[in-house]
Amino acid sequence: xxxxxxxxxxxxxxxxxxxxxxxxxxxxxxxxxxxxxxxxxxxxxxxxxxxxxxxxxxxxxxxxxxxxxxxxxxxxxxxxxxxxxxxxxxxxxxxxxxxxxxxxxxxxxxxxxxxxxxxxxxxxxxxxxxxxxxxxxxxxxxxxxxxxxxxxxxxxxxxxxxxxxxxxxxxxxxxxxxxxxxxxxxxxxxxxxxxxxxxxxxxxxxxxxxxxxxxxxxxxxxxxxxxxxxxxxxxxxxxxxxxxxxxxxxxxxxxxxxxxxxxxxxxxxxxxxxxxxxxxxxxxxxxxxxxxxxxxxxxxxxxxxxxxxxxxxxxxxxxxxxxxxxxxxxxxxxxxxxxxxxxxxxxxxxxxxxxxxxxxxxxxxxxxxxxxxxxxxxxxxxxxxxxxxxxxxxxxxxxxxxxxxxxxxxxxxxxxxxxxxxxxxxxxxxxxxxxxxxxxxxxxxxxxxxxxxxxxxxxxxxxxxxxxxx
Amino acid sequence: xxxxxxxxxxxxxxxxxxxxxxxxxxxxxxxxxxxxxxxxxxxxxxxxxxxxxxxxxxxxxxxxxxxxxxxxxxxxxxxxxxxxxxxxxxxxxxxxxxxxxxxxxxxxxxxxxxxxxxxxxxxxxxxxxxxxxxxxxxxxxxxxxxxxxxxxxxxxxxxxxxxxxxxxxxxxxxxxxxxxxxxxxxxxxxxxxx
Ligand code: SF4
Numbered sequence: 001x002x003x004x005x006x007x008x009x010x011x012x013x014x015x016x017x018x019x020x021x022x023x024x025x026x027x028x029x030x031x032x033x034x035x036x037x038x039x040x041x042x043x044x045x046x047x048x049x050x051x052x053x054x055x056x057x058x059x060x061x062x063x064x065x066x067x068x069x070x071x072x073x074x075x076x077x078x079x080x081x082x083x084x085x086x087x088x089x090x091x092x093x094x095x096x097x098x099x100x101x102x103x104x105x106x107x108x109x110x111x112x113x114x115x116x117x118x119x120x121x122x123x124x125x126x127x128x129x130x131x132x133x134x135x136x137x138x139x140x141x142x143x144x145x146x147x148x149x150x151x152x153x154x155x156x157x158x159x160x161x162x163x164x165x166x167x168x169x170x171x172x173x174x175x176x177x178x179x180x181x182x183x184x185x186x187x188x189x190x191x192x193x194x195x196x197x198x199x200x201x202x203x204x205x206x207x208x209x210x211x212x213x214x215x216x217x218x219x220x221x222x223x224x225x226x227x228x229x230x231x232x233x234x235x236x237x238x239x240x241x242x243x244x245x246x247x248x249x250x251x252x253x254x255x256x257x258x259x260x261x262x263x264x265x266x267x268x269x270x271x272x273x274x275x276x277x278x279x280x281x282x283x284x285x286x287x288x289x290x291x292x293x294x295x296x297x298x299x300x301x302x303x304x305x306x307x308x309x310x311x312x313x314x315x316x317x318x319x320x321x322x323x324x325x326x327x328x329x330x331x332x333x334x335x336x337x338x339x340x341x342x343x344x345x346x347x348x349x350x351x352x353x354x355x356x357x358x359x360x361x362x363x364x365x366x367x368x369x370x371x372x373x374x375x376x377x378x379x380x381x382x383x384x385x386x387x388x389x390x391x392x393x394x395x396x397x398x399x400x401x402x403x404x405x406x407x408x409x410x411x412x413x414x415x416x417x418x419x420x421x422x423x424x425x426x427x428x429x430x431x432x433x434x435x436x437x438x439x440x441x442x443x444x445x446x447x448x449x450x451x452x453x454x455x456x457x458x459x460x461x462x463x464x465x466x467x468x469x470x
Numbered sequence: 471x472x473x474x475x476x477x478x479x480x481x482x483x484x485x486x487x488x489x490x491x492x493x494x495x496x497x498x499x500x501x502x503x504x505x506x507x508x509x510x511x512x513x514x515x516x517x518x519x520x521x522x523x524x525x526x527x528x529x530x531x532x533x534x535x536x537x538x539x540x541x542x543x544x545x546x547x548x549x550x551x552x553x554x555x556x557x558x559x560x561x562x563x564x565x566x567x568x569x570x571x572x573x574x575x576x577x578x579x580x581x582x583x584x585x586x587x588x589x590x591x592x593x594x595x596x597x598x599x600x601x602x603x604x605x606x607x608x609x610x611x612x613x614x615x616x617x618x619x620x621x622x623x624x625x626x627x628x629x630x631x632x633x634x635x636x637x638x639x640x641x642x643x644x645x646x647x648x649x650x651x652x653x654x655x656x657x658x659x660x661x662x663x664x
Contacts, residue, residue, distance in 0.1 A: 017659045018652050022633045026652060028659055038553065040503035051646070054656075066501065079501040086503050130552040130576060144576055146554035148583035148645070156649045158656055162632065194488055195546045198575055228549065230575045294488050294549075317487055412497045419520070431492040431550060433515045 004269035007235050008166050008201045011141045011266065015124050017158055024162040030123040032153050033109045034061035034096065036087040037412070038128030042151035043090040054157045056095040060118060063087060063101050064108045065412050069375050069402035072101055080413065094154070107378020107404045110134040110346040114218065115380055117247025121236040121263035126153055131346050131428065133224040136233030137217035138240055139266055141201065143230040167200035167229065168274040171208040173283040178462035180356075181216035182348060182426070182445035184208065185223040186288040186298050192278055194296045197229025200276065203268060204234050208282035214243040215352035222347045223428050226295040235267035289333045289458050290430045290443040292321035297430070298443060301460045305331045324432055325440050326420060333458050336442070338422045341372040341453040342435070343399075343446055345409035345427035349377030351384050353426070353446045358393045360450035360464050366398035367456030373400040373415070375407040399453070411436045424452040472585040473642030477566045478611040479539030481603035482530060487544035491556040491577060494548070500555055508555055509562030534607055540567040542599045547588075548577025557584045567612045569619070571596050582635050583645065587614060595619075595627045614639060 005013075018026040032055075039061070046052065053059060066080040075081040084101065091098035099105035105112055110131050113119040119135045125142035126132060128150040135142035149159060175184060202224055204217075212220065217234050224232025234240075241260050244250045251259045286300035297318075299306075307329035308319040322329065327336065343349070343357050354374065366372045374394050376382040382404055385391055391401045408415040409427040411434070417423045419438025426449050427434075430441040444452065451461040499511040516528050524531050530538075541560065547570040548556060557580045560568065568581070569589045581588045589612060591599075602608045602625075610621045614636060620626035638645065 018655045024632070024634055026649070026655070028656070028663075037500050041505045041554075044503070044505075049646070077501070083501050083503055128552060128554075130550065144552040146552055146557075146576060146580035146583065148554060148580065152646050152649065155646050156653075156656060157660075158649060158652075160634065160645070160649070162634075194549060195572065195574070198546070198572065225550075228546070228574060294490070314487060320486075410492075410497050412500065429490075429492070429550060431490050433496055434492055437496070437515055437520070 004272040006166050006203060006268045006272045006274060007139055007233065007266050008141065008164065008203060011122055011124065012163060014122070024160040026158050027124060027161045029126050029153050029157055029159060030058060031113070031118055031125045032059045033113055033125065033127035033132070034059060034150070035065060035109050035127070035129060036063045036083050037065045038147050039090065039150055040083060040086045041147050042128070042154060043094065045151040046094070046154060051155045053094040053096060053154045058157065059096045059154065061087060061091050061096050062099040062106055062109050062112060065406045065410065067101050067405040068413050069405050069407050069415060072403060076414065104379050107380065108346045108349065108406055110222065111349060111377030111381065114138065114243070115247070115378060117244055117250035120244055120250065120259070121240055122266050126159065130225045131222050133230065133232050134218050134222040134346055136221040136224065136231055137214060138244070139233055139236035139263065141231055141233065144225065164201040164231070165199055165275040167197060167202045168277040169202050169204045170277060170279045171204065171206035172279060172281050174208050174211060175282045175285065178447070179285050179287060180445040180447060181212055181219040183285055183288045184282060185220045186290065186295065186443060187285045188280055189223065189227050189296045190288065190298045191280060192227065194226060194294050195228040196278065197224060197227040197232070200229050202227070202229045202232040203274070204232060205268070209234055210237065213352060214239055215350045218350070219347055223295065226428060236263045237267065287445065287448050287461055289448065290441070291325060291327060291333065292318070293324055293430055293432050295428065295430060295443060297321055299333060301333050301448070301458055303333055305329060305333065336422060336457060338370060338424050338452055338457055340417050340421060340423035341370055341449050342375070342408040342423055342425040342427065343373070343449050344375030344377065344407055346377065347428045348426035348446045349375060349381065351381050354381070354385050354390050355388070357446040357450040358390045360447055360461065361397045361399070361454070362393050364397055364454045366453045370453055370456055372398065372453040373402055373408065375402040375415070376404050378404045408435055410434060411439070417441070424449045424458065471583070471642045471644060474566065474585055474587050474614055474639040476611065476613045476615065477539065477587070478609060479566065480535070480537055481540050481542055481599060481608045481610055482535045482538035483600040483603040484529065484541060484543045485600050485604070488546045488549055489543055490550035491548055491553050492550055494556040495553065495559045500553060505558060506562060508559035509564065512559040512563045537564070539565055540569065540610060540612065541565050542569040542596060542603065544596070545571040545593070547573050549574040552576045554580045554583070557581050557586050561586050569596060569599065582638055585639070585642070587612060587639060589619060589629045591619065591627050591629055598625065
């Protein structure tokens with residue numbers, strides 16, 4: 001039998017176009033996703049050099065970062081509007097299909113890829129967006145690239161890439177009821193830091209990972225980049241295959257059967273070795289809340305904010321984070337007063353996420369003084385949620401129910417958190433100013449965000465008994 | 471792209487770790503469709519107050535760092551968003567080199583597309599440069615050919631870089647033109663796959 005291999009090596013080997021001493025490998029790209037913010041300069045570069053898009057049919061564009069989530073036609077900001085118009089023109093000029101702001105497929109690029117069946121196991125997938133790692137949930141090698149690389153892929157359908165080092169993130173045991181995939185990935189980053197994945201592609205393995213749904217796996221892989229890893233993936237299994245089957249861009253009939261076999265064979269072989277491995281026990285994890293300005297600065301909801309005098313490293317960084325966040329050392333997480341709750345973003349805006357949040361919200365009211373909003377990840381998510389009546393549950397409770405987009409995850413449109421105010425957010429980054437200049441972000445799961453909306457501050461969501469599993 | 475062979479310049483020390491690309495260039499400036507002109511927005515929220523005035527208490531605004539062209543910062547520089555607007559802003563502001571103990575992967579590769587040399591040095595070496603540059607104006611030389619950083623006072627250190635990245639900067643290559651010389655291989659790969 002041949003040498004056992006990881007899925008990372010298997011996908012890599014199938015995509016090497018050219019290999020030579022002293023150079024990275026020339027890697028073929030199967031799917032290129034494009035959005036309005038990181039593509040204009042790339043298309044302009046092609047135009048100036050008189051180049052074309054090599055494989056428009058492997059390229060798919062949408063608008064998500066800038067789009068308004070209230071009135072689709074009212075784009076107050078002229079520069080945002082110009083950026084969206086530019087994408088439209090570019091897609092027309094270069095023959096790329098586009099789900100624009102009025103298109104039924106529109107949504108956050110990392111939500112619609114899987115939804116449309118574009119995301120498939122074994123593919124190499126890139127996008128000018130660091131959360132491209134999300135697609136790794138399907139056993140695809142998916143990573144974010146810069147705009148020059150976007151131009152390179154548009155023009156050549158390839159990238160020069162050095163073979164990555166491999167890192168296994170092994171999650172033993174199982175998550176306890178009320179503890180979610182979001183808590184798991186936050187706990188992993190809290191434990192190992194924001195750069196343990198730098199230079200690696202990570203594979204998440206172990207019983208807890210196998211037991212996660214595809215939506216939960218996407219939440220995990222989404223945040224690989226917050227651990228420094230450009231890509232993080234999970235070997236495909238029956239759940240993966242079932243999710244992809246029947247979607248618009250998925251293979252059909254015999255082709256599907258053939259693809260299925262190939263996909264399942266991609267899973268990491270027994271006995272394959274990684275360059276590095278870290279382990280965590282799922283059953284020790286509690287619901288998490290971030291208190292600082294990077295995603296590793298988070299603690300269990302029952303804990304307190306750290307004291308810079310007592311931390312082992314980076315006391316200055318902790319001090320600066322507390323100052324920015326307006327928090328006192330040793331203050332309990334439950335005592336942080338909130339003004340905003342945001343349920344959305346490519347981390348947690350799929351129907352499964354909204355269902356879980358709604359189960360907590362149902363029959364309750366948003367706490368006085370809290371502005372709460374739900375921004376579905378895509379037009380399709382919005383429609384499905386409305387068919388199930390989830391929108392009603394949210395609006396009855398006092399949530400705003402919006403149209404699809406990135407929205408308050410990064411506040412490029414009008415959805416921002418004002419300076420000094422605190423937001424419980426289901427997104428992935430709590431960087432300074434991320435949700436608005438001076439905004440104070442706390443990363444949490446959809447269930448925790450829902451409970452915080454009701455109580456006006458963080459509580460352990462496990463005190464509610466209608467938790468939805470899986 | 472502008473080639474990079476050797477550069478001597480004034481150091482700007484920024485002793486913080488995990489500087490993310492949201493700090494380097496905040497989202498409100500990502501709406502522009504040009505590649506140029508981002509320098510004035512570099513570290514915008516740190517450099518300007520809420521009314522848009524320069525903050526005197528942020529070090530990049532100190533007069534002694536005017537004309538700095540080598541930024542020296544803490545570990546994990548450039549983490550977070552893949553936005554190439556970050557190196558565009560750094561380059562447009564006038565920096566040619568960023569030195570740090572470590573860089574985020576996407577930021578690191580974005581630098582090479584824009585004529586910026588990212589130089590990883592050991593933590594102690596970075597701290598030595600920072601301490602010196604915080605005390606007085608400090609000029610250092612970064613030599614890509616010999617993979618060395620040195621100063622007139624005799625201080626020196628060496629750094630690692632792949633042959634590929636080194637050649638790309640030394641020659642100021644346009645990567646796409648290079649790749650297009652492999653077009654036959656790409657076509658063959660596609661035919662094989664189909
Ligand atoms: S939802 Fe947030 S993190 Fe995801 S793609 Fe949009 S801006 Fe980026």
